[in-house]
Amino acid sequence: MKKFLAALTLICAMSALQAQVSFDDILAADNPANWLSYSRNLFNQRHSALDQINTGNADELELQWVWQARSLEKFETTPLVVDGVMYTVQAPNDVVALDAATGRIFWTYHHEPAPSRTCCGRVNRGLAILGNTLFMGTVDARLLAIDARAGNLIWNTSVANPDELYSITMPPLVVEDKVYIGVAGGDMPTRGFVAAYDVTTGQEIWKTHTIPGPGEPGHESWSGESWKTGGAAIWNAGAYDPEANLVYFGTGNPQPDWDGRSRLGDNLYSDSVLAFDADSGEIKWHYQFTPHDELDYDSTQVPVLVDRPWQGRMRKMMLWANRNGLMYVLDRITGEFLLGKPYVAVNWMTGFDETGRPIRDPAILPSPEGTIVRPHVHGAINWAPTAFSPKHDLYFVAHWEDSGIMAIEGQFPQALGVNRRQTTMGDVALEPFLNNDGEAWGVIRAYDPDTLDPVWEFDMGNITWGGVVSTDGDLVFGGGKDGYFVALDALTGELKWKVNLGGQVNAAPMTYAVNGKQFIAIAAGTALFTFALPE
Amino acid sequence: MTRHSLCRVLLYLLTTAVVPVIAQHETGSDIVSGERAFRDYCANCHGPDGDLIKGVDLGHNNFRQPYTDEDLAGIIMNGIPNTPMPATPRVTQEQAYMLVAYLRSRGDIVDTGLSGNPGRGKTLFDGRGECLDCHMVEGQGGILGPDLSSIALVRSSAELEDSLLNPNAVVQPNHRFYTVVTKSGDRISGRLLNHDAFSVQLLDEDERLRAFQKNDLANYGFSDPVMGSLAGEFSRQELADMVAYLATLRRGAAQ
Numbered sequence: 006m007k008k009f010l011a012a013l014t015l016i017c018a019m020s021a022l023q024a025q026v027s028f029d030d031i032l033a034a035d036n037p038a039n040w041l042s043y044s045r046n047l048f049n050q051r052h053s054a055l056d057q058i059n060t061g062n063a064d065e066l067e068l069q070w071v072w073q074a075r076s077l078e079k080f081e082t083t084p085l086v087v088d089g090v091m092y093t094v095q096a097p098n099d100v101v102a103l104d105a106a107t108g109r110i111f112w113t114y115h116h117e118p119a120p121s122r123t124c125c126g127r128v129n130r131g132l133a134i135l136g137n138t139l140f141m142g143t144v145d146a147r148l149l150a151i152d153a154r155a156g157n158l159i160w161n162t163s164v165a166n167p168d169e170l171y172s173i174t175m176p177p178l179v180v181e182d183k184v185y186i187g188v189a190g191g192d193m194p195t196r197g198f199v200a201a202y203d204v205t206t207g208q209e210i211w212k213t214h215t216i217p218g219p220g221e222p223g224h225e226s227w228s229g230e231s232w233k234t235g236g237a238a239i240w241n242a243g244a245y246d247p248e249a250n251l252v253y254f255g256t257g258n259p260q261p262d263w264d265g266r267s268r269l270g271d272n273l274y275s276d277s278v279l280a281f282d283a284d285s286g287e288i289k290w291h292y293q294f295t296p297h298d299e300l301d302y303d304s305t306q307v308p309v310l311v312d313r314p315w316q317g318r319m320r321k322m323m324l325w326a327n328r329n330g331l332m333y334v335l336d337r338i339t340g341e342f343l344l345g346k347p348y349v350a351v352n353w354m355t356g357f358d359e360t361g362r363p364i365r366d367p368a369i370l371p372s373p374e375g376t377i378v379r380p381h382v383h384g385a386i387n388w389a390p391t392a393f394s395p396k397h398d399l400y401f402v403a404h405w406e407d408s409g410i411m412a413i414e415g416q417f418p419q420a421l422g423v424n425r426r427q428t429t430m431g432d433v434a435l436e437p438f439l440n441n442d443g444e445a446w447g448v449i450r451a452y453d454p455d456t457l458d459p460v461w462e463f464d465m466g467n468i469t470w471g472g473v474v475s476t477d478g479d480l481v482f483g484g485g486k487d488g489y490f491v492a493l494d495a496l497t498g499e500l501k502w503k504v505n506l507g508g509q510v511n512a513a514p515m516t517y518a519v520n521g522k523q524f525i526a527i528a529a530g531t532a533l534f535t536f537a538l539p540e
Numbered sequence: 541m542t543r544h545s546l547c548r549v550l551l552y553l554l555t556t557a558v559v560p561v562i563a564q565h566e567t568g569s570d571i572v573s574g575e576r577a578f579r580d581y582c583a584n585c586h587g588p589d590g591d592l593i594k595g596v597d598l599g600h601n602n603f604r605q606p607y608t609d610e611d612l613a614g615i616i617m618n619g620i621p622n623t624p625m626p627a628t629p630r631v632t633q634e635q636a637y638m639l640v641a642y643l644r645s646r647g648d649i650v651d652t653g654l655s656g657n658p659g660r661g662k663t664l665f666d667g668r669g670e671c672l673d674c675h676m677v678e679g680q681g682g683i684l685g686p687d688l689s690s691i692a693l694v695r696s697s698a699e700l701e702d703s704l705l706n707p708n709a710v711v712q713p714n715h716r717f718y719t720v721v722t723k724s725g726d727r728i729s730g731r732l733l734n735h736d737a738f739s740v741q742l743l744d745e746d747e748r749l750r751a752f753q754k755n756d757l758a759n760y761g762f763s764d765p766v767m768g769s770l771a772g773e774f775s776r777q778e779l780a781d782m783v784a785y786l787a788t789l790r791r792g793a794a795q
Contacts, residue, residue, distance in 0.1 A: 090749050104741060104751040111733045111741050111749050150679070154747050155731075157687040158791075159679030 025136045026087055028181050032247060038518035040086045043131045043176040044390055045474075045515070047245040048310035051392035052475045053516045057523035058538060059478030063492040063501040066536040069524060070108030072101075073532045079431050079511040080528035081128045083176070083390075083472075085139075086517035091526075092134065092153065093533060097127035098143040100151055106519040108535065112156035118145035121167035123174065124192040125430060130241065130388075130512075131176030133184060135204055140184045142173030148186050148202060160207035164188060170195050178243040180252060180283050183210055187239025191257035191275075191303070194234030199243075199254055199279075201286060211286035215239060215256045215274050223273035223291075231268035236260030237275040241305040241388050246321065249338055251280045251289060253310075253323070257303040263371045263382075264299065264413045271296040276304045278325065280340060290340030295329045296362065299371055300353060300411060301382045302329035307390040310337055311454065313398065324454060326391055326402045328384030329353070331363070332457045346457050348450075349385040349406045353378055371411040381409030383430060389472035390513045393454070396477055397495050400454050403469040403483045405447035431470035431511040433530050435488050438467050449473060449483045449493060461498030463491070471527075472513025482525055484510025490527050490534070506534055571709050574642025577635050581616075581628050590643075598643055612640045642709075656777075661785025664778055669770070677789060683747055684731055685767065686715050689791040700786045704779055708765040718742060719763035720752050728752075729763055 026041055034046035037054040044051045058066065074080060078096035085092045091105040098116040103109065118127075121144050133140040138159060139151045145167040150159040164186055165171035170193040178185040187199040200212035215237040217223040227235055238257040245252050259268055259275035276295040279288055295302045309324040315334070323337040330351035334344040342361025354363040369378055386404040393400050440446075447469035451460040469485035475495055476482075484490040486509050492502040508530015516525050526535045582590070582598070590598025607615070613636035619627035631639070665671045672681035675688045691700065702709065718732035720740055730744035740752045740760055754760065770779060 089751075102749065104739070104749075107739055107751065109734055109736065109739050109741055109751065111743070111751075152676070152679075152683055154749060155676075155683035155687075155743055157676045157679070157683055158689070 026134050028135060028179065031135070031179065032245075038086075039088065040084070040515050040517050041134060042085070042179070043083055043133070043242040044307060044309075044513075047178075047180075047247075048393075049242065049244050049307050049390065050309060050311070050395070051390055051473065051513065051515075052394045052396070052477075054477045055516050055518055055523045056476060056478040057518070057521075058476070058480065058492075058516075058525065060480060060494050060501055062538055063478075063480055065538055066492070066502050066504075066525070067539055068504075069535045069537045071532050071534050072103060072108045072110075075099075076531055077433060078531070079126050079128050079433055079509075080531055080533065081130045081174075081431075081512050082528060083131045083513050083515050084526060084533070085132055085134055086515075087134060087153070089519045090153075091517075092132055092139055094129040094132060094141065096129055098129060098141060098149075100132065100139060100141055100156065102153070102156060105517060105524065105535075106522075108533075114151050114156040114158065116141075116143055116147075116149060118143050118147075119167055121145040121172050122170055122193070123172045123189065128174050130174060133177040133179045135179045135184070138204065140177040140179065140186075140204075142175060142177055142186045144172045144174065146171040146173050146188060148173070148177065148184070148207065150184075150204070150207060162202060162207035162209075164200060165190075165198075173240075175240050176242050178245065178252060179204065180245050183283070185243060185252055185254075187215075187243075187254060189238050189240035189257075191236030191238030191240070191260055192262055192301075193236075194260060195236060195238065196233060197237040197239055197256060199239050199281065199286075201283075213281060213286040213288060215277075215279065217273065226270040226273040228269035229267070231272075234260060235268055235272060235275065236262075237272070237277075238303075239305065240303075242307045242390070244308040244310050244323075245283065246310060246337060249280075249321070250283045251337070252283045253278055253280050253308045253337065255279075255304040255306055255308060255325075257305050258298050258301045262299075262301045263411060265297055269297075272298070276302055276329075278304060278308060278323070278335070278340075280337070292333075292335055292340045292342060292361070294325075294327050294331065294333070294363075296365075298329075300329070300369075300378055302327070302384060303388075304328065305388055306386060307388075308337075309391055309393050309400070311393055311395075313395075313454065315343065315455075322454075324391070324393060324400050326386050326400075326404060326452075328380070328386055329363075330380040330385040332402075332452065334454065334457065344457060348402070348452070348457065348459070349404065350379045350408065371413040373412065373414045375410040375412040377408055378411045379408040381407040382411065383407065387430075387470065389470060392473045392475045392481070394475040394481075394495060397451075397475070397479070398454065399460060399475075399495065400452040400457075401449065401473045401475055401481050401483075401495075402452060403447065403449045403465070403471060403473050403485070405445060405465075405468040406443075407445045407468070431486065431509055433508055433511075435486075435508060438487060440467075447485055449481065449491075449498070451481070451495070451498060461496075463493050463498045463500065465489075465491075469510075471510035474514045474516060474525075476516060482514040482516075482527070484514070484527055484529060486510070488529060490514070490529065492525075504536070506530065506532075508532065570638045571642050573635070574638035574640070575710075577631065577639045578642055581631060582639070585624070609637065609640045609644070612643065613637050616640070656780035656782065656784025658781070658785040658788050660778075661781035661783065664774070664782050665785055669774070669782065674767070678791060684743065684745065686712065688786065688789055690789060690793070692787045692790045693793055695786075697783050697787050701779065701783045704770045704782060706769055707767040711765060717763045717765055719759075719761065720757050721759040722752070722756060723758045725758075732762070 082094040100114040102111040146165040183201040197215035243254040259272035277293040325333040353369040447465040467486040473483040506529035512528040514527040674682040674685035719729040730742035734741040
């Protein structure tokens with residue numbers, strides 16, 4: 006009888022629609038209908054080969070479905086889509102499986118976080134998947150593995166103690182049989198780290214601190230005992246280079262944020278990109294964007310990896326639009342600084358030395374009376390992901406211009422002008438925009454990856470806290486604080502379509518297909534919206 | 541669901557070429573409603589376990605005569621003339637049949653009165669019982685049935701024993717089975733996850749998430765539960781061992 010049953014099971018299995026997600030699937034990312042990792046591929050290029058929606062028909066886009074989250078937190082998650090099933094997060098940490106064609110719910114997994122403190126909202130930026138398992142970091146600093154078919158909890162591992170001010174808001178990164186996660190909390194007295202866990206058991210495989218301990222290289226860059234509580238958190242998505250077997254993560258600000266007098270030195274590896282050996286966690290190289298930062302320039306932007314010509318030869322590189330107002334091209338195998346230049350008004354540095362280290366303007370430091378800094382404390386970009394289109398050989402970035410007063414000794418950093426009544430950070434609801442012209446204005450720009458010069462610009466009016474996605478339909482999608490979601494011509498920046506979603510866009514768009522129909526998804530306010538062409 | 545019962549279901553599906561109407565039958569929620577009606581209308585005289593009237597043990601389906609369902613529904617509504625059993629006009633016919641469904645669901649329940657060994661119970665659960673085919677414990681096992689990792693936090697040992705002996709007496713709404721038949725004749729069964737005026741969402745028997753538009757379906761509705769009673773397959777001691785094991789499943793209790 007069991008043999009007969011086995012035969013029946015085989016028949017059923019042969020008709021299976023959903024396949025397990027292999028690491029090869031994630032790495033190749035060659036099925037444009039699916040979106041298997043935070044930024045579609047592990048190079049974080051956020052570019053899709055889908056072209057059903059294109060510059061010729063984008064103005065016909067129609068709303069398909071809306072999913073309203075039962076949450077008042079900012080919706081920062083980029084969903085995953087696997088064979089017609091969408092997985093997203095209802096902040097802080099409920100995983101939701103939806104029919105990607107209709108938005109109807111299959112299941113919800115609820116995680117009730119223990120009391121925890123986050124700097125900037127009880128948010129979550131996304132999930133990772135491998136096989137039939139979803140992975141999620143939680144605001145109470147746990148890493149969960151959840152069955153993607155039924156929403157059952159498989160394992161639940163403590164990454165750090167939330168009572169010690171650690172939390173997790175980033176999407177995990179899966180490489181082979183490991184899942185990598187870092188900790189947030191770097192605005193408070195913590196010591197950042199990233200750790201790798203066994204995907205099957207949740208057992209820790211390695212853990213590497215982002216602040217070197219006694220005897221380790223870089224430890225001398227912290228005065229006194231400041232290394233113990235120096236922050237350098239990892240709170241955003243990482244990248245992976247399979248040939249080099251390196252995983253890359255950006256690190257956050259040193260702590261305390263705006264007064265460096267208790268932590269003299271460069272404060273390695275805060276505000277850096279770190280290349281870790283994927284198997285051992287050994288730091289292979291680092292590049293520090295802002296040594297001894299006192300302006301809160303986290304470097305937790307999503308690393309974008311590109312293979313393209315550089316000065317006459319192919320090179321493996323990394324593009325990075327940083328919160329500190331500078332854009333970079335780095336060699337991602339060696340960490341060599343290839344190019345860097347301001348992409349907004351910058352006054353805290355005056356140039357780079359021959360090694361790529363920024364030359365600081367010694368006058369631009371937080372002071373008791375207040376110092377005007379450019380860009381302001383929230384940066385030229387904060388955490389929102391950027392996109393690189395191999396088809397167009399362009400780097401797309403949503404960012405903004407802003408300046409502010411940085412003050413110390415008990416004073417919180419303040420912004421200039423009318424904008425001081427508003428936070429530049431994302432929020433859920435729309436609010437009147439009362440800034441003077443030229444204050445705190447946002448753009449979506451395309452940059453030439455050879456020169457980092459802008460190719461075109463689309464004026465978003467207000468700050469653009471959301472990310473972007475580009476497609477083979479020659480489109481770039483993005484949204485901002487004013488609630489607009491736009492489709493732009495990838496080659497010219499011309500507006501092709503817009504819609505007002507009635508809430509701030511705090512996430513990056515993504516695109517997928519079900520049964521041959523392309524969808525564009527974007528979160529705004531507390532809801533997720535999808536658009537497609539008419540049937 | 542044991543492999544045997546899965547087999548029965550699959551055989552049924554394969555050997556039934558056309559099923560014009562999906563069977564109507566009592567559901568888990570009917571039985572829950574029946575239990576509520578029992579407490580409201582019957583327990584005052586018969587007692588919470590149904591055994592306070594001499595010669596009648598409603599809790600174990602011991603009636604004065606071998607009544608049919610129709611007989612029992614009639615007695616509930618109309619009473620028994622010339623006996624203390626009164627008519628209960630407030631009970632509708634629908635409620636009466638829910639009450640009967642509840643009473644029938646109690647029929648297989650026996651109190652083993654034995655203390656179980658959790659270790660032996662786990663061996664049976666993981667092995668001969670084939671329980672992990674459908675149930676998950678601590679991340680291991682199947683997903684068609686309820687995840688039992690924390691079952692002892694929400695069910696007493698007596699309830700667990702009831703569920704082993706009569707697993708379909710009370711089925712949570714999110715663990716009911718449902719079958720759709722497409723207009724092209726494909727028949728798909730699985731756990732109902734969601735449905736609305738226009739669509740149905742299932743976890744099918746191959747553990748895949750499936751969504752259907754109702755206007756693409758020839759038929760749809762609740763289908764027979766798939767887990768059979770363990771009463772005939774395990775000794776009383778073995779059942780007690782499995783209950784003892786299930787009573788240890790308390791994931792999340794300390795958090």
